Amino acid sequence: MAKKKKKPPQEATQIPEIVYQKGVTVQQQKEMRQLYAERARRRLESLRIYEPLPFQERFHSCGAKEVLIQAGNQVGKSLAAFVEDARAVTGQDPHNKYPKENGVLVCLGMDEGHIGRVIHKYLFRAGAFRIIRDLKTGHWRSWKPWIESDWARKEETKPSPPLVPPRYIKRFAWKKRAQHVFEMCELHNGWVIYAMGSKGEPSQGFQADLVHIDEDLERPEWYDEMVARLSMRDGKIRWSALPHSKNDALINLTERAEDEAKEENPSTQVIRATIFDNPFMPEQVKQENIKRWRKKGDDEYRKRALGEMVTDSILMYPTFSKDVHGAIRHAAPRTRVQEIVTEFKGVPPRDWCRYMVVDPGHAVCAVTFFAVPPEHIGDQVVVYDELYLQQCTATKFADAVDLKTRDFTFQAFIIDAHGGRLREIGSGLLPRIQYSKELEKRGVFSVETGSGFLPGKDDVAGREIKLREWLSIRAGGKTRLLVITEKCPNLCREFSRFKKKIVNGYVQDEGNRRSNSHAIETLEYAVAHGMKYVRPQTKVVKKSRVAQILEQRKLRDRQSRMNHVVRGGGPASSYINLGPTGE
Structure with a gap:
């Protein structure tokens, strides 16, 4: 017969000596001891x-x-x-x-x-x-x-x-x-x-x-x-x-x-x-x-030891800080650019040069808007707004851009050259072609590129080096790049999440672009372009769609009358026709 395993001895619970009153039965004494033991156990919980x-x-x-x-x-x-x-x-x-x-x-x-x-x-x-x-x-x-x-x-x-x-x-x-x-x-x-x-x-x-x-x-x-x-x-x-x-x-x-x-x-x-x-x-x-x-x-x-969230060694751009790179600052120290942006409540003045940079995509299309002040104000560049369009189509893109750009003159539009060359499965058209057509329909254009785009530079390593330079703190505590963080939450979020590649446990000096880095890449294309200041031209007032249709009808009527004149009929019969008579 197998022997039963002995349970490990349990420490006896300390129970105070109980003084029983007369007439207490043995059963009641037993219950009293159990209650005291339970109270002692609970004290030990x-x-x-x-x-x-x-x-x-x-x-x-x-x-x-x-x-x-x-x-x-x-x-x-x-x-x-x-x-x-x-x-x-x-x-x-x-x-x-x-x-x-x-x-x-x-x-x-x-x-x-x-x-x-x-x-x-x-x-x-x-x-x-x-x-x-x-x-x-x-x-x-x-x-x-x-x-x-x-x-x-x-x-x-x-x-x-x-x-x-x-x-x-x-x-x-x-x-x-x-x-x-x-x-x-x-x-x-x-x-x-x-x-x-x-x-x-x-x-x-x-x-x-x-x-x-x-x-x-x-x-x-x-x-x-x-x-x-x-x-x-x-x-x-x-x-x-x-x-x-x-x-x-x-x-x-x-x-x-x-x-x-x-x-x-x-x-x-x-x-x-x-x-x-x-x-x-x-x-x-x-x-x-x-x-x-x-x-x-x-x-x-x-x-x-310190319980800190350490991201410096794995983030692509760890120097970015809302405090350092914030364009809106209400107290000193601040640059002249920050003073003006703060005074204008985050809307750059009209005499600043504007650029738009696009990272196309259907899942996420990122667009950032840049403002460059005149040289006598400063050499800082401000990211003043963004679009972060999910499930994006060319129509959705153009409608959103139209709202952001109307009444302002833009010097140029820039697009990710690789993303712009990926053809849509249904139509087979390039996204940049579709985007351009939809912008043209809405009368959205820039001085340099019209409704089209300049291709962004393909040199990834060069773009990364340039962006790090723009984010670095220069003499006097200034940075080349400023961001209106309240209007660019997705860009700020990507800065805190865009990490370097890790291969076999080792951190590489290149970004893991499989993660969300759409807005970050628009910044890279922008700094690679240079964002030079060009004095804005007077904005041409865009006409409504109805006005455009009426103008096209008038143009057709004028062309029809001119054709009639050329054929020698009507009130213009006094005109001399030097063409062959066909006789």
């Missing part, structure tokens, strides 16, 4: 012992819909996020952000391995943090190694109990039980926890009160899908992550948080922490880690 650090408390108290806790390695971001999960599902959130019962939590990791190694471990197994018995009260509390007396009693510490106490758990639905990979956990209070990996297609068909994304996503589209799952329940999304610059969803979230930073009640916030915010890590260990990360490069140190 991790959520009651947990003491958040200042940055963790900022995370817990934040009521925004989207919150990112961004920190380096071993700082405490994952602990804070999983404590947030446990508080929600057990109805113990002190800030009352979630329903007490019948809620839905989605924990989203990279893959199945992440579910078993991280999600299940934090929520349902002991050891999320270390605890120690307090010498004064006798109760268990969080171990604080930065206190000398606690550090001296290191051997007396033990792992904290599971964040979600076993008494709450009703049942698990396992996928791989041996690896702790679960699909669903149902609690007695009606809450349900779903664990998902982000390698497949985003899950649909459910609503959630809280979504927790831990670390990176394999497919960034999961983020937008999870946000959509929160709409019906007014839910929250929480993301705990090392700053991964490869993930567009994470970059988008940080950009939204920056845009909303000045709002009174922002819907997106980022809580940041560094390795120096974690007193639980011994100083010696900190210095060893810092030394190791610095050897791998400054980017590694900034990401893992």
Whole structure:
């Protein structure tokens, strides 16, 4: 007969000595001891012992819909996020952000391995943090190694109990039980926890009160899908992550948080922490880690120690900044060009030379508009407007351009030569030919090119070098290129996402043009052209379509009368015809 495996001994719960009154039965005494034991066990639950650090408390108290806790390695971001999960599902959130019962939590990791190694471990197994018995009260509390007396009693510490106490758990639905990979956990209070990996297609068909994304996503589209799952329940999304610059969803979230930073009640916030915010890590260990990360490069140190989103080494144009390159500036220091653009509320004066640059395409057609001031004002060039047309046709393009260009004189139109040579499948016509015809119909033309286009330069490397020069800060803190950022949001967004190619883990010094770089490429064509100032000609007032038709009729009538005169009839019979008579 096989011997039964012995269960590991459990630490006896400290129960105070009970003084029973007369007449208490043995059964009542037994129940009383059980109640005292249960109270002692509940005092030992991790959520009651947990003491958040200042940055963790900022995370817990934040009521925004989207919150990112961004920190380096071993700082405490994952602990804070999983404590947030446990508080929600057990109805113990002190800030009352979630329903007490019948809620839905989605924990989203990279893959199945992440579910078993991280999600299940934090929520349902002991050891999320270390605890120690307090010498004064006798109760268990969080171990604080930065206190000398606690550090001296290191051997007396033990792992904290599971964040979600076993008494709450009703049942698990396992996928791989041996690896702790679960699909669903149902609690007695009606809450349900779903664990998902982000390698497949985003899950649909459910609503959630809280979504927790831990670390990176394999497919960034999961983020937008999870946000959509929160709409019906007014839910929250929480993301705990090392700053991964490869993930567009994470970059988008940080950009939204920056845009909303000045709002009174922002819907997106980022809580940041560094390795120096974690007193639980011994100083010696900190210095060893810092030394190791610095050897791998400054980017590694900034990401893992300081929790910074490091993009300098992988972005094509990392020097672009809204603060530095913004054309509208209300206070000094500013250039004369910035003063005029600000005074005219983002509309360059009529005596400035204008250019239009087009990157054609059906999925996205990008158009940027440039203004060059007279030389006595300055040598800066201003990108003052943009078009970012999706599912674009020649008609849609021409209509949009007509609205942007009317009443202004343009010196030239420039187009991506490669994109302009890609023929449309249906008609077989070149996009630049179609664009030109539609512009001509609407009377849209430039001084130099009419309704046609100059081809942009094919030298990609040369264009990249030139744009970097225009973005660089020159003497006096000036840059050659300025952007009215409020009117060019798509261009600004591409600057933060246009990255270099990465081959076998190594960063190449060329752009990954498979990503969205449409507006950026119009800038490259513009700087390669040079954008010279030419004094604008007087704008010819465009006539309406009806006026054009009436003028064409008058022209035909005049031509008909002239033909009649040439044939020798009517009142013009006194004219001499020197042609042959045919006799």
